[in-house]
Amino acid sequence: MTLPHALPRLSTVADDYDVLLCDVWGVIHNGRESWPEACDALTKFNEQGGHVVLISNSPRPSHDVVAQLDGLGVPRSSWKAFVTSGDATRMELARRAPGPALIIGPARDDILYEGLNLDRVDKVADAAFLSVTGMIDDETETPQHYFEQLSQAAERELELICANPDRIVQRGDTIIYCGGALADLYESLGGRVTMAGKPYAPIYALSLAEAEKLMGRPVDRSRVLCIGDGVITDVLGANQQALDCLFIAQGIHGDAARGDDGAIDPLRAAALLAPETAYARYAALDLKW
Structure with a gap:
């Protein structure tokens, strides 16, 4: 070592x-x-x-x-x-427009999609791929809250674009889950993940x-x-x-x-x-x- x-x-x-x-x-x-x-x-x-x-x-x-x-x-x-x-993920999303995409993440991250002309859907069955920025409520949710939704997507062999590869970060004195934790869960279910960040x-x-x-x-x-x-x-x-x-x-x-x-x-x-x-x-x- x-x-x-x-x-x-x-x-x-x-x-x-x-x-x-x-x-x-x-x-x-x-x-x-x-x-x-x-x-x-x-x-x-x-x-x-x-x-x-x-x-x-x-x-x-x-x-x-x-x-x-x-x-x-x-x-x-x-x-x-x-x-x-x-910045890097927008290039990946632009290549996949218009989708449609099932988007998972808090509303504050919606600016990621501005100007990309992506069609957004609410159901896995209607999506061409998934785009994940993080938990919708990262103060209370864990990756397991998304197990059923991600399982359905994996069964359909949908690609998941993860805009934040971090698994966890420290917010004040609290450790919270990030998008990378959802990507890990998706891969464990057999899903295919693409990431452009570190x-x-x-x-x-x-x-x-x-x-x-x-x-x-x-x-x-x-x-x-x-x-x-x-x-x-x-x-x-x-x-x-x-x-x-x-x-x-x-x-x-x-x-x-x-x-x-x-x-x-x-x-x-x-x-x-x-x-x-x-x-x-x-x-x-x-x-x-």
């Missing part, structure tokens, strides 16, 4: 990178409040000539999520471009294209650092793209990687990565400059 290097401060390696592809939920905010030290670290990286591209598995288009970041107090100085799973290639292609626009030249992939707390999304995504990764080992993992001295324990961080055979070059409890 290869251990990540403990990295208490981003400034230690900042000169080695031109671009940060930084996760949002779990790294710079928890859905209820932003973390000033993490935002400050990104701002300082930008101020020193770097380029921060936020890369999120939010199922909504990036332009719609900016208001959420503003509301949580994430300064605009902490990022230069923003790409979401919603860890899949489409969202990285969009993010690196944004970085190239910012830099005005091709990106040197050896000088790109991915930052995130999700093992099966952020870390595996970086691994599949052959990009360096800083694993933020607190967040949804609590104190599992904290050593007896209160600092990051590389061995414990590696143990969190091991079940997915994932590797991070660096690990930290949280993001600081």
Whole structure:
């Protein structure tokens, strides 16, 4: 088992990178409040000539999520471009229009479908495919609430497009289920799932294209650092793209990687990565400059 290097401060390696592809939920905010030290670290990286591209598995288009970041107090100085799973998923949905599609998710995610000319239906029997952004009520529902509906879709061999590959996120002090948990259940029922967000290639292609626009030249992939707390999304995504990764080992993992001295324990961080055979070059409890 290869251990990540403990990295208490981003400034230690900042000169080695031109671009940060930084996760949002779990790294710079928890859905209820932003973390000033993490935002400050990104701002300082930008101020020193770097380029921060936020890369999120939010199922909504990036332009719609900016208001959420503003509301949580994430300064605009902490990022230069923003790409979401919603941005990448819209391309997949456009290829399948007009559907019809059975859509599962909260009303706040309806902006994902604007302008795509998708026909929407309410019954599995009438659908050509399913599109999932998350639970309709993520405060109370679990994937099992959708077992019967997903079973019917799997029997019909319908494709499920999942706009948020995250399985869980931390909202305040509460862990809630996301679209990826429904996708997992659908696959367990024999269903076919398509995803464009992390860890899949489409969202990285969009993010690196944004970085190239910012830099005005091709990106040197050896000088790109991915930052995130999700093992099966952020870390595996970086691994599949052959990009360096800083694993933020607190967040949804609590104190599992904290050593007896209160600092990051590389061995414990590696143990969190091991079940997915994932590797991070660096690990930290949280993001600081």
